[in-house]
Each structure stands twice: as C-alpha cells, then as structure tokens.
Amino acid sequence: MTDLAIHHDSRRTDGKPRNQDRSPAPEWLHQANIALAALDAEGRMAWARDQLPGALVLSSSFGIQAAVMLHLANRVCPRIPVILIDTGYLFPETYRFIDTLVARLDLDLRVYRADLSPAWLEARHGRLWEQGVDGIERYNRMMKVEPMGRALRELGVGAWFAGLRREQSRSRRELPFIQVKDGRYKVFPILDWTNRDIHRYLKRHDLPYHPLWEQGYVSVGDWHSSAPLTPGMLEEETRFFGLKRECGLHE
C-alpha cells in the first residue's frame, strides 16, 4: 500500500500537456463503467486507487452524509487528502462537525478558500446568492470553483472521489461511475447508494450525521442557500431555493 497522494503526483501536473483536454479512449471508459458497476463501493475505490494516475483525493463538503465517504475512503486509501472548499458561509455546526470528523477519522484535511473573504465579497458584489441564477453561478465560480481548481492543480490530482448519488437529483440519474473532467477522473463510489444504504452504513460504523440532519436538513451547504426538507419538497429543492441543485463543483 503506497501513499498515492504524495507518491504519484507528477504525471498530470508536470510536463507538457498530455492530452489533458481529451477524454480517454471511449472504449476504455465504457469498459471501466461496466467494471465499476459490478463492484461495491470499496471495490470501486480500490480499483481507482490501483488504476488511475496522479494523486487521488476526496472532495467533501462535510454535508449530512459526508462521514460515509470520509470513512470509506480512509479505509481503502488511508490518509487520502480531503479537499474542503470553505466559502466562509458554512454553518457553525458544519465547522464543528469538521473538527469532530478530522479528529475521529484522522483526516488529512486540505482547506482551500477564495481570494476574497465573505465580507469583502459582499462589500464588492452584494449578496450574489440573492441575485438569481447568474448571481448564484458567479458566486459559485468565485467562492467554490476557483479554489477547487487550485486545489486540484496544487495537489497534482489525477482522480477524485465524490459522494454523488443518483438518488440525489434528476441531473445525477445518468451519471456514470467514472467520468473525465478537465483531464481528471471523477469517480463516484456510492453513486448507486440509496439513503437507506447511507443510513445503514453510518449506523454500522457508528458514524455521526451532520448535526443539522436532526433539524430536518437533508443537504447542507452554505447557510444562506440551504433549508430543511419539509414535506412535499423534493430533496433537491432544499438547496439554492430550488433554482439549482448542484453546488457548482459537480456541474
């Protein structure tokens, strides 16, 4: 078992572009998805660990069910770097939840932030998240996408795990287990998990939900754009006022 994060950080970040703008051979991607479909979550992670180039990381928003991916990933890839994009607008509960999990799971947390602090952002642009889809997108680009891009570059990431699940939204229903984005592989080990699977896993491993889960939140992002799930709402409508489901990082 080698430390992939440190050990294999060269191929995709150094050197001349090696087809970074290209997808891999379609045949391979097709076969890979067939292969991944047949594996369980840990198997998918191990496969990614063994087959994919560059540093392997996990991005986490430390949302409601984040403990699942953090726990899974650290079992298969101990001390896998965990990227957190801190917008500065996370719930205080989230920050405390992060501290708890870092200590409990011995996480290698790598926190990335935008150049602008929240106060400066608001002073310059006002409350972007209240300015419709364009505003939300602008907000996401500045506060989430840019820092994430920087994290991926700096860590020499070749592949990253994300905890997206098909059940979470319509836009995720057609997701493959592995896809290529900007020359990096994104792997979704628990793509086919249901909320029930999540619940069972957390219970089996005695892992906590995000504290806000108790208050009815099913998706926790920035405090200004998340709301508890109330009867009649689809799960995805709990974020971004129903205007957007995706936080911007997985679009």
Place this chain on the structure above:
Amino acid sequence: MNFQQPDNPGGDRDRRQTRKAANTLNPSRLNSLTSPLDDRQLAQLQAVLADLSPLQLAWVSGYLAASSGLTVAANQAPGTERVQEPGPTLTILYGSQTGNARAVAESLAGLARGRGIEPRLSSMADYRSRDLARERLLLVVVSTQGEGEPPESARELHAFLHGKRAPRLDGLHYGVLGLGDSSYEYFCQTAKDFAGRLEALGGKPLLDPQYCDVDFQKAATAWSQSALEQSAEFLGQREAQIIQLPGTRPAPATVPKPRTDAPLAAVLLENRPLTTADAVGEARHLALAIEPSALKYTPGDALGVWFHNDPALVDRVLAATGLDGDQAVTLDDQATELRAALSSRLELTQLHPTVVKGWASLTGSKELAALCEDAARLREYAAGRQFIDLIAEYPGRPEAADLAGALLPLRPRLYSIASSQTETPDEVHLTVALLSYQAGGEERLGGASGFLIRRLAEDDQIRVHLAENPTFRLPADSDAPVIMVAAGTGVAPFRAFLQQRAAQGDRGRNWLIFGNRHFRRDFLYQLDWQAHRKAGLLSRANVAFSRDQADKRYVQHRLLEQGRDLYAWLQEGAYLYCCGSNAMGRAVHEALLALIARAAGVDPEGAEERIETLRREGRYLRDLY
C-alpha cells in the same frame, strides 16, 4: 640463447676456400682460367715469385696458407675450378654453427702446416659432397645443435652421407672431432653420425673419434696432435721439420680460446617489458647505446653480452664454500681475486655436468659420484639447477683454486639483434626473455637475462661484442618475397629485417608467421607489426598462440594451413627464414616437407630434395638455438 655448442659466431659460411698453396704453386702454370686471379694480379704474383729461392718459396707458401683464411676468401669467385693434384692430401672439413668448430679446424690446419702438411680446409657448406669419394685422408670437426641436429653448414653433407647416393669410401682414412655439450641428451650426435657413416661406408678410422664437452680446448688439442701424427704417418712423412724462419709466427701449439671479438662499451638506454605481468615468461625490449663507428651490424647479426653474475649469488657461493672473496686465484695465468673471478669470469648459472663431476671429486661425495655415473640422470640433475643448488645439496670446502678450476669459464651470451642500424644508427635493440625457474624453493634467474633485465639500470655501461651471422641475411634482391617464421624471442631478427627493408624501400612482399603462448600477453612487438602492415610493408601475417585454445597450436600448424599460398610464394622466389628454438625449427621443417609434398604432389624424398635446393640457393635460412 642456448647452443649445444656454446661458442661464438664467426661466419662459417663466408665462402672461404682454402686452396692448396705454394707447394703446388707453379708460376709457369698460372693463368687466369685456372686461378682465381685476374690477369693483373697474376702478373704481379709472377713478378714476385720469379726470383724466389725454393726455400723462400716454401716459406711464402706456408705464410699464404696460414693467412688465407682471412684474405683469400673475399675475392674467391665461387665455382672456380680446383687445381688437381696427384697424391693424397689432408682435407679438413668443419661444420660449425657459431664458430668454435671452425676455430678448432683452423687451428688444426695451422698445426698441420707446422708439420709441413698442407691441408685443404673447408667449411662443409662449401664442400661438394661428391668430392668425398675421392678423399683419402679426412679430418672432420663438427659441432652438434641442441637436440642432436647438425649445424646448418653441415646439413647437406650430413644428409648426403645418410642418403641413398652416398658413395663407398673404401679408400678413406678419417678422424672425427665432435664438439658438444653433455648437458644435452644427444651429446655430439652429429659427430657420432659422421663417424658412424664414414665407417659404414668403408672408411677406416685413423684414430678414435673424440667427443668434446663444453671445456673442449684440452681434449681438442690432444686429439689434434694425435690426428696429425696419424695423418703424417699415413702420408708417409716423418714428423715434419718445422721451418722456423725469422719474423714468422710460430704455428699455434694449442687450439685457441674461443673467438670473442674485443668487447665494446654499450650503455643501457631502455629496458621495456614486452609481455604483460600475467604472461608465462617475461620478455623485454632492451635498447643499448653504441658507438656506431666501432659497432656496425647487419640485420641477422647477434650481440654478445658480457655479463656479471649476481653479487648476491657470488656472496652465497663464497658463504657456502667458506671461502674468502679477497683470496687470489689464477685464471689464464692471471692472478685475480676470487670474488671478481666468480663475478665476471666463472660460470655460475648454467650448471654443467662436467662441473658436477668436478664437484663430486672435490667433495668426495659418493652419492654425487653415483649420480655422475648415470649420464641421463646427471643431465637431468644439472638442467634444473645452478651451481649454488649443487653446493647446497652436496656441501664442500674446497680450496679457492680448486673451486675456480672446477667451474667453467663464463662466456658471453648471444642475443639476436632486433633493430636495423639504418633505423637506429647508434643503438642496438635486443629482445631478451628472462630465464627464470624454481630450484631449491627459490627463483633462479639466467645469468645474462637476469643481469640485463633485473640488475642493470638505465645508463649503466656493459660490454658487448658483435657476433656476425652471415648465414642469416636478407635477400640481396630487394624485390624478393620474404617469409619469416618465428616463435617467442626468435622474432627479434625479423623486427630488424622489416626495419631494414622499410629503410631500403624494398618492394618485396613480407610475410610474418609468429607464435607464442597468449595473444593477449606475449604478442611481442604487436604494435610494430601493425604499423608495418599499415605502411604496406608487411603484406601478410599469421599467428599461433599455443595456449589460447584447448588444443595447442603452433607456427607449424599455421604453416600447414597456409600451405598452398606458402608454396606459391616459394615458387615465386621467396626466401624463408626460421628463427626460434631447435624444436620449433624441426617442427617447421617437418611442416615444410609436408606442405611441399602436398602442394607439389611429390613424395617425401622429393619434398626433401626441394628443401635442399632451397637451402642451396640460400633461400631457406635458419637461426635456431
């Protein structure tokens, strides 16, 4: 070099013909057709002879005869018709490789003249074999080469006597004096061959043959006296009155010391190894500075090196015998200190059977005496040891004079010259193999090679003399092809040959066939040969390294492989030279016989004849040791 006849060269084959002189010289019969003289010389001679009294004429005849060896030869045209004489004459034939036999024969002739017998003196090389049938009185002086071989100059006559065409010799009276070295198994074999064949063909011995060992002077003198007494009797003469005239030199009473030209000084310039440290045996290239006006050499010649024994060895001999080095001893009527005598006058490194015998009687050792009874064992004993080993094993406390008397005189050693004087006018190059072997649990070095290689420092001065080798010369014809076959340090003269041919711009092709043990370790002068080849001088080269493969390969094997081409070269007039040990010479000879038989489609005798023809034409030349 290791001659069974350890003498010094003097040019046996300088086409010298001793002619019957004054007692047959009738001025009235002189003409330019029957004499070697031209008309002008004849006129001068006749003018001188015209007013001589008979006594004066007799003296002049003796004088001319005695000096003829030195003066007549050069102008003697070959094939000159001999003046036929009635009545028996004494013929003295010598076969000499390096000069001792010739010196003995010349001395014998001088003694004869002193008795009033005018002998006919000739090298066997110049003697027509078929004349043998007409001889009535013949004295033969012949040396023997290493393994019982006749010297080069004696080969043809030796072969003739052993061949089918040998005539009956019923009317012949003969005597044979052999020179040899009892440390070889086939001691004086050639002399024994001559004696045996002459008798077998019907000849009658005048006296018993005498086979002399390395210390031959005394025995040779005694035999000479007695042979001449018998000869005189045979010739029906009384013991001659010696006509001693004022101003003449007396005939020598004894056989002279071996001839060594007066030594010259040389200075060591360079002592360079030619073999690698892991080679079997060490060979070195020595460059000596000489005075070119005093030493003029020709490729093929050898250099005599006057060496000193190792001072440490001298000390050990002194210690072992309990003698004082400052003691005086007399050598050749000269008083000298024992230490000096042991250092530069007496042989310590070549243990000779006669020395063992002498030591046996000095010490009275019964064991040693028993050893001396068995010639083969004695030879074997002496071959692997030096004097120090003998006296360590059989200690004795002789008197200084006895020690000096028991030891043989130290003789200079001969080394073929490896350079051409046209290339290096004031240098002589030698190729010296270090003789080294184990005895008594210690390393023993050869006397001269140890001296030259181990003890001599650069800029040290040594004494040398030129030992001419007129039987081993490059062809006079610069276009003639040359084939050179050599093993080990035998390649030395060929380095000189190629330098000479290069300097002269000779256009003849050159072919070197060289053998040694390991290509990597002892390919002597490899870079020189490569340079000659690159320059176009060496047109062909073959090598045989005996230990580079499981089955030993030697030059003779290469010769056989190259038989067709080699024969073609010979047909085109090539000269074939062979230099190396006697054993190698024999093997090469056998290979030549085989390849000629095969290439020419003749039987072995036919091949032998062809080789003899080559030899007669001076195109098969050997320098073996």
Place this chain on the structure above:
Amino acid sequence: MNTQPSTLSPVETIKARSHFLRGTLAESLTDELTGALAPGDEQLSKFHGFYQQDDRDVRADRLARRLEPAYSFMLRARLPGGVCTPAQWLAIDRVGRELTQGSVRLTTRQTFQYHGVLRGHLRGVIQGLHQVLLDSIGGCGDVNRNVMCGPNPDQSALHGEVYAWARRLSEHLLPRTRAYHELWLDGERVAGGEESEPLYGPTYLPRKFKTAIAVPPHNDVDVYANDLGLIAIADPADPDRLLGFNCLAGGGMGATHGDRSTFPRLADDLGFVLPEQVLAVAEAVLTTQRDHGERGDRSHARLKYTIERLGLDVFRAEVERRSGIEFTPPCPVQFTDHGDRYGWTRGHDGRWSLTLFIENGRLHDLPGRPLLSGLRAIAEVHQGDFRITPNQNLMIAAVPARQKKRIESLAREYGLLADGHSPLRLGALACVALPTCPLAMAEAERYLPDLLTRLETLAANHGLASQEIVIRMTGCPNGCARPYLAEIGLVGKGPRTYNLLLGGDGCGTRLNKLYRDNIAEAEILATLDGLFARYAAEREARERFGDFVVRAGIVRRVANAARDFHD
C-alpha cells in the same frame, strides 16, 4: 520536410557503404595481427549485437609494452521480455563459461550480455546461442533494440498476451539483412538478388531505438525512458483481457555533459490503440524517425529531439498518416513502482515465481556464492522459465507448487537468496562503466556496492534503514542505468566525481534534477547526510525521499525536460 544536414555523421557513411551491415567484417575477422575490428566494421558490429571494448585500466601499460589495447567484445543478445527456457539458460551459461570471461551479465533492458569475448570466439558465441534459437541481432546499433516487457507473470493472464506482443514487435522491427547469418552462422552468401531493408532502408535509423511495454501498475521497464513506449491497458471489466495500448514516444536518457541542448526526456503520450494496430503504429513511429531524425550530429539523433523539433502534434499526425490509424485518447494508467519484488510470488495460475536479487546483474561464481553454478543447477530441474527483469535481476518463473521447495533449497545452497540486503541495495542500479565501457568517465558497477555500504550506514543513522530510496549510478551521462529517473542519481563526470541528481518519484514517471555538480565521495556523503537528516525530520507520512526533496524545494520539479532539466 526533412532538413538533412549538409554533413552526415561518419557513421551514416559507414552504414550507407556497408551493403546492409556487411562492411569488411569478414576480412576484419581474418586479420591476425589485431584482436580488434577494422575501423568502420566496429560500428557495423553493433548491429550484429557486439561492441568493441578494451580494458581501459591497462591501456597505457599495454601501449608501453608495444601491445595493442586489450580488445574484447561485449555481446548482447536479443531476448524480448527477458524470457528464456531452462534449456536456453543452460546454453547461455555454457557459452558464458567456455567462450567469455566466465560470467553472464543481466542488463537493464532484460537481456544478457557477455563481456571479454575475444574476436576469435564471436562465431562460437553466436553459434552457441543459435543452437537454442537465440540471437544477438540488433543487440546494439541504430535499430530497434531488445523489446522490454514487464516480466511479472503473477500479474494476470494479461502478461502472457502482452509478452506475445513484445515478441511480435521484436520480430516485426528486426533488420532483414542476411549479413548476420552469412557472417556468423552458415557463412553462405545468398546468391543473386539485391537485398533490401523494407523497414529500415540502407542507412537504418539515425540512432538506437528502444521499445518497452509496461504492464501497470509496475513501471519496472521505465516505459517513459523509451523511444517507443507502450502501456498495456487491461479491460477494466475483464482484467485478463488486453484492451489495447497507450502509445508513448520520445523518451530517452542520454545527455552530454556541458551540452544544454541535450537532456533526458520522458516520452509523450500519442494516444490509445487497439492491440491489432500496434505493429503498424510502431512501424510508423520508427519510419518517421528514420526519415526525420537528425543524421548529422549523433548526440541529437534520438527520437526525443526529433519530436522536440517537429512538435508533438505534427509528429503524431505524421504517425497517424503513415499508419492509417487515428489515436484515441490515452487511457488512465497508474504506476506504483519501478523496482522488483523479491522472493516468492504466486501467479494467477497457481504457479510460483522466485525473484532473485543479482547485484548489478553480474552472474559469476564467487567464493562461497557460486551464482552461475547455482542457476545451472536450478535450470537442470526447473520446468518453468527464467525471466530477466529490467532491474537486472532474475526471476525463476512458473514454478509448480510441488517444485517450490526444491528450487528454494537450491537457491539457498548456492547463495542466490537476497536475505539481509537493505532496501537501498535492493533498489539500486549501476551500469557497467569502467574498465570496459568506452564511454565511461567514472566507475559505476565496481564502485556502487561500496558506496551503498556507506549510504546504508548514513540512512541507518537517521532511522531510515528500512526506507526504500531508488539510487542509480552510471559512469557517463548516457544513462544506461536510467539514472535520471532515480530518487538519487549519480552520473559520472570525471574520475571519482559525479553529478548528484535528486527528485525522481520512485516509479519512473518524473525526471530528477541536478543538485550538485562534479562532487567526490566525501561530498556526496556529506550532502546526503544533511538531506537524510532533513528528510527524517520533515517528511510527511509515507512520503518518499524523491518527493520530499521536490516538495521541500531542495530541487525544482522538472516539468519540461527541454526547458527545465538544466535550469
């Protein structure tokens, strides 16, 4: 579109006039005055697999003795993938003992070579190999060299398939001239008909051409160091099935000291091809280099400079045009290491393989450790095969379980087991260098074992005794032991001095970078002592030394070799 220089290198002329690699070799062999080949022929001999060398230790001494240099030949066989049978091994061993220095060298390109072959023994060696269907064609010279292929049979059934492609590639890229057979085997010149080299043409390639196939996750072949690299891509859905290959081009180690226009370089991705397309692509890469490679200056003649000159896109397009195959994007690959795993491993088919550590690839009979004899004893009972690894080690492969004990006890008896070696030593590589390599500027193989002993002490002093650090040493900058991929590279600069390079990543996918120029042992040890101390104190969990020196800024990361290697 090709810009040939006005002056061709002399070697080009020799090739052009050689009549398909014959030259005057036949005549050279009969020159008895020398153990060397005629000038020119010694260039052609490389194509036949052997290299003229001389013992440089004794050169001056021999010259003084009027002896030519101690010429001998290094003969390198062709052994695709490093695989040979026990019967072949016995022949390799016999030839080595009888006709060479008595040793067999395993090379960094998975073949074996003999040193100290005398000219007169060349035929015997080649014929001895021929008897067991081995040859030395293209062992050296400006042609495709021995094709490498990850030797780990325990990988999967995939390995067998990949090895078959390595063999096919080797055969496909073989010169077609009959010169080798004429000169060394039957000696018969085929009558009539002009020969031709459909692939190479009469002047062959501008320079050597190296091909390797890696089977991830092991990069033991150092695939990025090859002119043509192929990475086997397993079907993600069926790991035993070969999906195709990622093709790489333009890797190479060689550089020239002091010439900043030369540099080691990692190969670029060309793209993915299906197995059945790989021969056509290999041929297209090779012929593009044949037609566009530099033929004036041999130090800029490798494919890497051609690609730098043409640009990768132009080069890729040309390869696509010539092969008629369009690359699809490369598949992801992940390498974990470029060393060997020692000891027993169990294969997918239940058979076992034993990897033996062979220091510097030298197999000879040492006192108490008769390695060659031991392998001979094993070959006499072994039923699987032998595989030479790219790290100069030897694998006794495909051993049935019931024979395992027997093989192991033989290996132990003859001192072939690598017990007790440090990870530093087990991961180290050195080239042959002095005294025989004509290019060497400093010692390598004869010296590295001693230096490693000192480095082991250093590492232990800093609590790093069990840390794996890839150390590679070469006697010159040409890079036979692939020093530019090592975590610690030592490249000979002069007698007893080396350039110290740092920062390889332990799996052969990142070049290292010059840290100290021209330093001798004392300074090497002092420098590494300091770095080891820092590494021990500051390293992150499981961080390798090569990664640490890059992260800590001790050396800069080499991203673009042409641009970064020398800065």
